[in-house]
Amino acid sequence: MLIRRPADIAPSEITPRALFEDRRRFLQTLSGGAVAGAALWAGFPSTARAAPQKLAPLTPSPFNVKEDKTPYKAVTTYNNFYEFGTDKEDPAANAGVMATRPWTVKVEGLVGKPRSFDIDEILKLAPLEERIYRLRCVEAWSMVIPWVGFPLAALLKQVEPQGSAKYVEFISHYDPKIMLRRPVLDWPYREGLRLDEAMHPLTLLTVGLYGEVLPNQNGAPVRIVVPWKYGFKSAKSIVTIRLVEREPVSSWTQANAAEYGFYSNVNPNVDHPRWTQSKERRIGEFSKRPTLMFNGYADQVARLYQGMDLQKYY
Amino acid sequence: MMKDSPPRRPAMPPIGPIKVALFLVCLLPLAHLVQAGLTDALGANPIEAITHATGDWTLRFLLITLAVTPLRRLTGAHWLLRLRRMLGLFAFFYASLHFTTYIWLDQFFDLQGIAKDVLKRPFITVGFAAFVLLIPLAATSNSFAIRRLGGRKWQSLHRSVYAIAILGVTHYWWLVKKDISEPLLYGSILAGLLGIRAWWREVERRKQLAGEYMPKAKLGRKVIQIVPK
Numbered sequence: 423m424l425i426r427r428p429a430d431i432a433p434s435e436i437t438p439r440a441l442f443e444d445r446r447r448f449l450q451t452l453s454g455g456a457v458a459g460a461a462l463w464a465g466f467p468s469t470a471r472a473a474p475q476k477l478a479p480l481t482p483s484p485f486n487v488k489e490d491k492t493p494y495k496a497v498t499t500y501n502n503f504y505e506f507g508t509d510k511e512d513p514a515a516n517a518g519v520m521a522t523r524p525w526t527v528k529v530e531g532l533v534g535k536p537r538s539f540d541i542d543e544i545l546k547l548a549p550l551e552e553r554i555y556r557l558r559c560v561e562a563w564s565m566v567i568p569w570v571g572f573p574l575a576a577l578l579k580q581v582e583p584q585g586s587a588k589y590v591e592f593i594s595h596y597d598p599k600i601m602l603r604r605p606v607l608d609w610p611y612r613e614g615l616r617l618d619e620a621m622h623p624l625t626l627l628t629v630g631l632y633g634e635v636l637p638n639q640n641g642a643p644v645r646i647v648v649p650w651k652y653g654f655k656s657a658k659s660i661v662t663i664r665l666v667e668r669e670p671v672s673s674w675t676q677a678n679a680a681e682y683g684f685y686s687n688v689n690p691n692v693d694h695p696r697w698t699q700s701k702e703r704r705i706g707e708f709s710k711r712p713t714l715m716f717n718g719y720a721d722q723v724a725r726l727y728q729g730m731d732l733q734k735y736y
Numbered sequence: 737m738m739k740d741s742p743p744r745r746p747a748m749p750p751i752g753p754i755k756v757a758l759f760l761v762c763l764l765p766l767a768h769l770v771q772a773g774l775t776d777a778l779g780a781n782p783i784e785a786i787t788h789a790t791g792d793w794t795l796r797f798l799l800i801t802l803a804v805t806p807l808r809r810l811t812g813a814h815w816l817l818r819l820r821r822m823l824g825l826f827a828f829f830y831a832s833l834h835f836t837t838y839i840w841l842d843q844f845f846d847l848q849g850i851a852k853d854v855l856k857r858p859f860i861t862v863g864f865a866a867f868v869l870l871i872p873l874a875a876t877s878n879s880f881a882i883r884r885l886g887g888r889k890w891q892s893l894h895r896s897v898y899a900i901a902i903l904g905v906t907h908y909w910w911l912v913k914k915d916i917s918e919p920l921l922y923g924s925i926l927a928g929l930l931g932i933r934a935w936w937r938e939v940e941r942r943k944q945l946a947g948e949y950m951p952k953a954k955l956g957r958k959v960i961q962i963v964p965k
Contacts, residue, residue: 492780500780508915511779561913563781606915677914696910697857701849705780709844 474634477550477570485624486554487718492565494632496705501639502559503658505594505601505611513639519600520659522643531591531665534582541643545629547580548572552633553626553647558688558717560652564702569647570630575621577663583617587665590620592646592657607673613657614670614684615648616726624649624722628656650719652686683736687727688717692736748815758819762826765793766833783841790834795908795922797827798901802929809936821877824897828874835867859910866903869896901926 503513525541539547550570558564578590596610619625626647629636636642641658648656654674664670674682681695690700690713701710716723727735769789772778778785801823808816843850853860873894875881882890905926909919 496780504915510781563784604915604917693856696859698849698852703781703783708783708841 474637476634477545477630478633479550480552480570480633481549483551483553485722486552487556487566489556489566490706491554491568492705497565497567497631498637498639500705502561502653503639503641504606505596505609505659506639507602508606514637516600517638517642520595520597520638520642522638522659525643525661527644527660527663529577529581529663529665532584532587532667533665534584536581539577541629544577544627544644548576550629555624555626555647555649556714556717557647557649557653558702558713560654560682560686560694560699562697562699562702562713564704564711564713564717566704568632569626569628570633571626571628571647573623574625574627574646575623577627578621578665581665583665586667588617589666589669590615590617591662591664591666591670592660593662593664594657595659595661608676609673610661611657611673612670613646613655613672613674615655616669617665618726619648619723622723622726624719650688650716650723652688654682655686685727685732685735687723687732687736688713689715689732689736691715692733751815751818755819755822758822762797762822765789765830783837787834787837787842790830790837791908793830794827794834795901795904797823797830798897798904799922799925799929801827802897802901802926806929806932825874825877828870831867831870859907862903862910863907866900866907869900869903873897873900898930901930 499514500510501513502510503517506513506516523541526538527541527544528536528538530536549572551572552568552570554566554568556564557567592613592615594611594613598609601609615625626649628641628645628647629643631637631640636645638659641656641660644660645658646656646660655672669684672682672684674686675684688699693699699713702713703710714720769778769786773782773786801820804816804820804823808814839845839850843853854864855861873896876885876890876893885893905919905923908922909916912919
């Protein structure tokens with residue numbers, strides 16, 4: 423017998439009440455309440471988006487933060503993905519042309535079993551988890567995003583890192599035909615982690631958000647998410663993962679080493695040379711909130727940096 | 737003032753209606769911002785969007801104001817000068833909105849945080865300096881002040897707008913993370929507007945130096961006296 427199930431509504435379709443009300447409050451603060459009606463209207467979520475592919479089943483994660491999630495619309499329209507333009511709205515407008523299938527990720531360097539992974543293999547490599555993480559951008563704004571993925575360690579173990587491998591370098595896709603040709607950064611975008619950082623259970627090989635495959639502007643089809651570091655450390659649209667002996671130079675460090683160090687751990691006590699890092703604006707909130715040491719993940723990661731001068735290794 | 741007027745003098749258009757129309761046009765960026773705010777079109781970070789828009793328009797109005805004199809000289813349309821005060825005041829108007837956005841929406845009157853920003857962040861420091869320097873110009877932008885100060889004093893005070901514009905572009909330049917293409921554009925336009933003044937001044941100076949008709953005794957004094965428009 424066929425039992426008709428009610429239509430699934432993705433959690434992403436529902437704007438959390440708190441945010442809905444928060445936006446009202448924001449607008450009312452601006453206008454002294456004169457536009458409550460307009461604000462109510464403005465608060466409705468947009469329904470005009472194509473249904474992306476769902477990712478399921480998802481295992482819940484013990485690392486989830488309990489804070490309100492940033493709405494899907496903000497997560498997918500306010501992005502730094504310089505290959506598609508340097509304004510926040512550019513990636514959402516321009517990244518659609520990037521083909522994310524077929525897609526392979528080469529894992530090479532100091533490993534016992536170098537190989538390429540097809541994106542469909544990656545999706546089946548380990549159980550997919552939903553990880554609700556804080557994201558803190560170096561520009562002093564933040565979000566809370568329900569990512570989907572599994573620990574990068576699961577992939578790295580498959581290639582058997584050699585003893586001499588101390589660092590992991592990530593190289594992003596670069597196609598000058600569809601991406602920025604101006605050398606704003608040294609393309610392709612490169613990032614890096616220490617091997618122990620890369621193997622940390624919080625470091626997520628990420629294939630989705632809000633229960634669906636990653637939108638292109640968020641780094642489809644596969645990226646990493648390192649929640650205790652500034653956002654630019656989490657490379658998007660990765661095509662190569664290389665295990666190396668020496669500290670790799672990331673594109674941002676190469677561009678300005680005094681401002682963007684290799685570690686770039688979220689740290690309210692070490693200011694960016696041009697602005698303070700002690701506070702941040704959570705997207706959707708009016709007042710700034712204090713920035714937390716290691717973005718609130720100190721219990722999990724502080725031991726990685728024991729004995730290190732974090733003013734020096736910023 | 738009239739020394740370097742080109743011979744051509746286009747007919748004076750009706751300045752009253754032009755001023756009214758210009759006033760309304762100058763309010764369009766604000767209207768656009770308010771409309772975007774009411775229709776949730778400011779994006780995910782509305783405070784940043786307001787800050788950037790008001791900052792952009794401050795710079796644009798500064799550059800437009802600085803373009804009046806070269807334009808007037810190149811076209812002979814001297815009536816343009818009568819629009820300059822309004823344009824300058826609109827630069828100050830958008831600067832005030834920009835400053836208020838920072839103080840109120842961005843910092844929420846966190847005076848300690850603001851003081852720290854002004855002292856420690858070079859881009860805030862130069863932006864703040866530019867705004868503070870604009871205040872006396874706005875305050876003396878009326879005929880009464882010109883009469884009271886006297887034309888020359890008033891003019892030298894208002895020449896600080898050159899420094900203010902440089903500070904403004906620097907403020908933008910130091911703010912951007914990496915992509916300096918937009919500050920570079922503003923900077924190039926400003927360099928052009930200041931450069932043409934320097935060039936005219938130099939031409940004038942050479943003309944006078946070469947002028948054998950000038951009595952020798954008066955020459956030294958004359959050279960120093962020359963002021964660019």
